[in-house]
Amino acid sequence: MGGDRRTALEFRAALVALAIAALVPAFVENAYWLGVLVVSMYFAILAGAWNLLAGYTGQFSLAPAAFAMMGAYATGLLGNNTGLPPLVTIPFAILATGAIGLALGRVVLRLSGPYLALTTLSFAEIMRLVASNSINVTRGDLGLPVTGLFQNRIGWYYLFLGTLALLLVLLYFLLRSRAGLFLQAIRDDEVAAARSGVDVVFWKTVAFALSSAACGLSGALYAHFAELVTPDLGTVGQTGLVVSMTVIGGMGTLVGPVVGAFLVYLVSEWLRDVGGYQLIVFSLLVIAFARFFRSGLWGIVTGLRRQPA
Amino acid sequence: MSLLSVRSVAKRFGGLKAVDAVSFELEPGELVGLIGPNGSGKTTLLNILSGHLDPDAGEILLDGAPCHGLKPEALAKRGVMRMFQLTRLFRRMNVVDNLLVAGRALGLDAAAAAERALALIEELRLTAVQRLDAGQLSGGQQKLLEFGACFMVPPRIALLDEPFAAVHPTMKEIMSQFIRARHATGQSFLLVSHDMPVVVELCPRTVCMNAGQVIADADTRTVLTTPQVIEAYLGGEAA
Numbered sequence: 414m415g416g417d418r419r420t421a422l423e424f425r426a427a428l429v430a431l432a433i434a435a436l437v438p439a440f441v442e443n444a445y446w447l448g449v450l451v452v453s454m455y456f457a458i459l460a461g462a463w464n465l466l467a468g469y470t471g472q473f474s475l476a477p478a479a480f481a482m483m484g485a486y487a488t489g490l491l492g493n494n495t496g497l498p499p500l501v502t503i504p505f506a507i508l509a510t511g512a513i514g515l516a517l518g519r520v521v522l523r524l525s526g527p528y529l530a531l532t533t534l535s536f537a538e539i540m541r542l543v544a545s546n547s548i549n550v551t552r553g554d555l556g557l558p559v560t561g562l563f564q565n566r567i568g569w570y571y572l573f574l575g576t577l578a579l580l581l582v583l584l585y586f587l588l589r590s591r592a593g594l595f596l597q598a599i600r601d602d603e604v605a606a607a608r609s610g611v612d613v614v615f616w617k618t619v620a621f622a623l624s625s626a627a628c629g630l631s632g633a634l635y636a637h638f639a640e641l642v643t644p645d646l647g648t649v650g651q652t653g654l655v656v657s658m659t660v661i662g663g664m665g666t667l668v669g670p671v672v673g674a675f676l677v678y679l680v681s682e683w684l685r686d687v688g689g690y691q692l693i694v695f696s697l698l699v700i701a702f703a704r705f706f707r708s709g710l711w712g713i714v715t716g717l718r719r720q721p722a
Numbered sequence: 723m724s725l726l727s728v729r730s731v732a733k734r735f736g737g738l739k740a741v742d743a744v745s746f747e748l749e750p751g752e753l754v755g756l757i758g759p760n761g762s763g764k765t766t767l768l769n770i771l772s773g774h775l776d777p778d779a780g781e782i783l784l785d786g787a788p789c790h791g792l793k794p795e796a797l798a799k800r801g802v803m804r805m806f807q808l809t810r811l812f813r814r815m816n817v818v819d820n821l822l823v824a825g826r827a828l829g830l831d832a833a834a835a836a837e838r839a840l841a842l843i844e845e846l847r848l849t850a851v852q853r854l855d856a857g858q859l860s861g862g863q864q865k866l867l868e869f870g871a872c873f874m875v876p877p878r879i880a881l882l883d884e885p886f887a888a889v890h891p892t893m894k895e896i897m898s899q900f901i902r903a904r905h906a907t908g909q910s911f912l913l914v915s916h917d918m919p920v921v922v923e924l925c926p927r928t929v930c931m932n933a934g935q936v937i938a939d940a941d942t943r944t945v946l947t948t949p950q951v952i953e954a955y956l957g958g959e960a961a
Contacts, residue, residue, distance in 0.1 A: 591826045594815075598823045601812035608772065608810070609871060610798035610827035665814070 460670035462627035471600030479537030482647030484629030485636035514625020663709025731780035755925035801878025813857030
């Protein structure tokens with residue numbers, strides 16, 4: 414099936430799923446489970462943003478959770494220090510994380526594979542340690558209190574759902590555009606892309622900036638939802654969850670990471686009683702999907718066959 | 723003015739002189755064969771001409787303007803298109819999208835690029851597989867697809883590195899016909915090939931390299947009877 418038609422089909426499926434999701438609060442009144450769904454959508458936005466970079470552009474960055482953490486601190490610190498409302502501080506967080514992503518993208522331009530992964534992982538850990546140790550600014554591990562937005566979780570549910578829908582719509586139009594064509598070309602073969610006239614440096618940087626900005630947005634929303642930001646938001650474990658969600662759901666597919674985010678987070682809630690064992694389960698699933706089902710659950714459902722890279 | 727001027731270009735890899743003071747000119751509309759034994763520096767020279775390697779010395783002029791040191795994407799935009807010896811494609815993108823990448827990157831709008839891609843697909847007889855991902859094609863079809871991508875926007879010069887290697891005779895003929903037809907309209911080519919009958923048939927002029935140096939540059943029949951070429955490349959002793 415052609416790439417465009419495949420993406421169009423996925424997009425229609427996503428719209429149906431989002432329409433069904435919009436009805437959920439009518440049936441789920443329990444605040445705890447609404448909260449679980451909100452956090453699932455936080456991860457779905459992160460997984461979708463990371464998928465743009467890793468799944469569609471082939472840049473295996475390991476810093477999505479760090480960018481979410483930076484977005485959370487950006488909105489929290491600006492709001493706390495200036496009294497500006499979230500309507501101003503959240504866009505600031507998007508711009509700030511987008512700019513940092515752009516700078517990081519320029520630094521790691523020549524790197525690929527394990528070198529890119531290790532460099533971005535180091536960057537993520539440095540950012541987390543800076544947040545953790547800048548006690549005078551961030552209050553370190555005590556956490557930074559952030560103002561809330563809604564009195565009940567239904568407001569949060571629809572804000573996250575709307576943001577997720579917006580992300581999917583933007584991703585869909587990006588993928589169908591000239592930019593999407595170039596990003597996927599870079600993923601498959603940078604040398605062939607450059608030979609074809611694609612400005613590889615420019616488009617890789619754009620992908621880093623957009624993905625980081627979307628992670629920053631997700632983190633900023635989460636900060637106001639949780640009303641607290643801690644460095645734990647940017648741990649390697651959180652990035653591991655985002656990677657698991659994307660790989661299990663279907664890397665390089667529009668809907669897969671969203672499906673993966675809901676599945677992994679909901680299952681992790683159900684498995685909460687078994688503690689650390691849930692991580693073993695997810696790790697084994699990631700290995701199994703990476704080895705046997707490279708197009709993920711979404712690929713299995715849609716019958717998509719992935720050629721070996 | 724020459725279309726392409728290669729002047730004293732050199733490239734070393736450690737102690738190895740891969741390209742050693744190579745000079746030649748290519749006029750607009752010329753179809754020049756580049757032959758030589760394995761390791762003679764042909765692909766290294768093509769890598770320099772297409773911007774994938776920087777030369778250590780010498781200069782390259784395209785339409786009289788220096789172009790050495792430019793990146794591959796910049797050279798592609800100036801009309802230097804390169805086909806690789808080992809096929810390089812977008813394996814997870816379908817045949818049409820593979821062609822669209824070059825079309826869109828080189829300035830065609832969506833409709834013009836789609837029209838051009840479909841015309842090329844038909845000319846290269848890839849219609850039956852146009853919706854398949856490039857990674858699902860046979861080796862020969864992949865070669866044809868990469869070959870076609872070089873012509874999404876007619877280049878100033880097409881640098882073709884072994885387009886006929888390991889390709890079925892039918893597909894080889896499709897490419898040969900394509901090259902003949904484009905050459906007749908003034909398209910310039912630099913064609914690297916070990917397929918001597920095809921070089922003789924297609925290329926009025928041939929450059930032969932050995933050990934990084936140009937050892938012959940003349941009309942193809944003259945080159946193939948040059949004692950140095952016979953000794954270094956074609957096998958046997960010079961008379």
